[in-house]
Amino acid sequence: MTVRQRLWRGVPYLILVLSVLPIIVGYFWLVLSSFMTRTEGLLPVGNLTLKHWSFLLEPPFGRGYPSIWRVTLNTFLIAAFMTIVVVLVSALTGYALSRLNFPGRKGFLSLTLILHAFPSVTLLIGTFFVLRALNLYNTSLGVGLVMVGFEMPFGIWLMKGFFDGVSWDMERAALIDGASRLQVWWQVILPTIKPGIAALAIFAFISGWNAWLIPKTFTIGAGQQATLSVYLQNFQGETVAVDWGSVTAVGLFQLIPVAIFFIFTQDLLLNIYSGGAKGGA
Amino acid sequence: MTKKFLITLTMLVGLSTLVAACGTADPETITVVETVIVEVQGDTVEVEVPVGGELITIVARCRAKPPTEDWRCNNLLFGVAEVNADLEAAGDSRRVVLKTIQDNTGFGDIMQEFALAYEDGQAPDIVLTGHEFIGTEATAGRIVSIESMIADYPEFDNMIDGLWASVTFKGERWGIPQDTEARPIYWDMNLLASVPGWDAARVDGLAAEIEAGNFTLSDMLDAAEAAVGAGVVDAGMGFWMRPSNGTDFTGVYYAFGGETIDAETGTLVYDTVAGLKFYQFFERGLTGDGAHSFLTGDWGGSYHPNVSGGNVLFWAGGSWQWAEWADQWTGDLGGEAYQFENWGYALYPAGEAGGSASTLSHPLAYLVSAQSEHPDLALALIAKATTDEANTRHAINSTHLAILTTQASYEPYASAEFLASVTYMLDFSRFLPNNPNWGTYQQTTFDALSGVQAGELTAQEAVDFVVETLENQLGDEIIILG
């Protein structure tokens, strides 16, 4: 390998490192700030302290406010509910749109895409009337369903794309062997689109985990049902001076589980291909 | 110290050994005398519901930044036992328990929540928010006028008279002020003393000069520019206000003699003469050397560190920020003692000679929902929280000002040095108008100010922009003066 070739091999890494520089610097500050009394630029002022992280041990605002673990559990349950429902429903729908011919199929696809053009904040009032009619206002189920609904266009389109990429031959063989459509979908097709499911699961989980506008709009108060993002706002204020160290600490705490979740699913994304193309005809 | 009480309801045996396990707090008729045990901060409070009586849960929703502002709702909890005692004494068979919901949501957000909850039939009985929402809520019929009920509760007699104006809409009172504050102009005494033409004696006398109307906003800009010219502060650091949209700017508009509402009809008013002076003041400050770098939208990275860090000569802030600066920004220098030693403060100076000094106050108020089945009980609870003891607890913990005339001589309040020293400002207080369209008005006047700061609009163009936008959006719901 010549020097020139070696240099060329370094170029992609150089581009990557430069591209993530602001991210690295910014997150370095976040971590630093959560452990220092104060910071000026990247320079710490004052002492190393753990006080911003004390919320892990005791509720920072006294007994009336839920502990961080309770809030974390709530957030996890909402995000998990959302991930499961979004993946299931999208996978069902994506399959039908990819594999079955029925009237309105094309129209449905273009329409779901166009729905994404409606800013969710403007649909809140309309959504409220629906929740009210269903008697789901101020309930966790209502919040979960609304978030699932807003995630649908994305999920359906993503899943359809992945189903399109799966060979028909294998499926046909299974159908000829007498399997039902649902069985084929579950046993034959779904395993071959794990990367797609992982991608959708990541996005669904993140949007559930960081959800703020919808839980805040459709529930009363941020008490025992609070999610992490809603809880985080207790640390902030505009004119009220903010405890920046605590905001960054809670923010990092909220970030860590999703990052771990991502690492886990990303692994799945990568490994699925290592054993060669199993799904081929 | 625990600042919020955990309420758990346990239904227990009444007079007999019978155990009733109804775990609910919905209004219900109770057939035997029962004792409800309410756990408050580790202590239990017993509520005895007589035969045939009804147990009523009052729900209160407060906007409060924990932990300093938790008393907004928590003060109501103290009243539960007293209200029940009063009910018993009066032969009323109802008994009351309280459920509180509070968190640090936005003022607008809590009212949107209230509107939706109301529409769904789940509105809380009491909601605490900024007084300027009364116009909207009363117009929509979501809150009740309490004008006729106020006289029934002697606690309200002590309210500082001026504060009632903030909760008055169409000639009636719609809420009970819960707290208020003042917005002083602060200055760094050391910096000011080294400005040409200034010395320690003149600095010491400044607050009095301002109150007398002898030192105007334009004099202040003179000092700011002189300070920049002499290198006492960096360019742009002579006079700062809040970095984002907010009520402070309306305070400056008032200082120039502006009006926001027509007292007769309740219609919003825009005074183009005062408006022009307002924009000319900022045009000079923001495009010149004196004040140009404050509208950054950045509180934590710019406003707080610079005003509290000895970089800015004059700045407008809130009385509630005093304690926070001491806690978070000047703590290592000596906190409050440092601030007393180095900073001065006073009312907003008059806009120009012949005007008068003023400040803008933004009281929060308890409002009673029109859906509440027992507004009298809601008000009774509010009355118990409107006492020297309860309100001072909140005032001291959150650095807000007194709302009762009797608090000035109430020892814990009087010994809170900073609060006591700014309470006089309430006599000079102006308020935001109670009108549903205030949000549009405030946003538009601020947009124009941003244009002036960027040099995109002259003062006159800014006024034209405001008039055009308000007329387009509000039609005949705005009166243009001048």
Place this chain on the structure above:
Amino acid sequence: MSVSNRRERGGVPSLSLREPFEQPSSIGAWLHSRRAAWAFMSPAVLLITLFFFIPVIVLLVLSLSDLKSANFGTFQWWLPTNWSLDNYSKIIGDRFISKFLGNTLFYVLTTLAIFNFGSALLIALITTHINRRAGFFFRLLWLLPRLTPSVVYILMWRRIAARAPHGILNQFLTLAGLGGGDNLLQTMPWVFVIIVNGLIGASFGLVIFTSAIEAIPRDYLTASKVDGASTLQTIRHVIVPMIRWPILFVLTFQTLSLLTSFEQILLLTGGGPGLFRTEVWALRAYHLALSTESGNTQWGYGAAWAVILVIIGVAAATIYMRVFKFDELVEEPKIDLI
């Protein structure tokens, strides 16, 4: 032959297999297939009807009405007698309309080109061609902005842009002797608005492009290499055509996302500095009509602003579908029944 046929592993074109099944052979089979379709579709149809179609219809009606928080609950916005075009004429009377449109166009196109599409594709291509673990690591870094609660993410950027001594960038500029100056959000707001939004937006395309590229059978890439194609040629002639569907999807979806997004701009610059320097249409709608800083929320008026934005979005989506021959892409259910 369509894209997705070519994407099948093993590369056997399925076109010939599909033909005999394309038309239902009997009424019974036809009904059977409809039933299957309904079984698969009904959960999504139900969710979308409840949480999209109905709210959208409400939005359209609201845009004709004067519903606001001051008359919410008393005003009968659903009655046609209460409808008018007043909201729209108010919008036309706004003298800054062209500024908002210009800002929106600039913001969407620039962010899309540089980040949401450009960087996403570039980083996906690079990270799938280098060491697997290294690629994964860099993708994780690119994903961090999306994983972070937006309040904390924006706080971080404000700190990067702030005045010296608190600002990180200004600190470096000072150290480098370039003079740390004013808050950078004041002096170059667009640069920050685009980077801050772009770093969040790019991860969407990044994940989708990565998994699509990973899904390309290795044989194709190997064959291309054996034929002597350079890396760039392989990308251009093999990879890009094979991920046409994800490209259409990311472009369309992200265009619409950018059109309707305003949260980061709101938190970062609030539309400023100055008079609407970075105020995009969606933010204007929010400011004028949906934010509730004090008093009244004009839901009807806000809906009218949103409807105009939606019209722009639908027009954009339609253009994309034409350009990418959407019809061809969707006109190929693989089969239909058995």
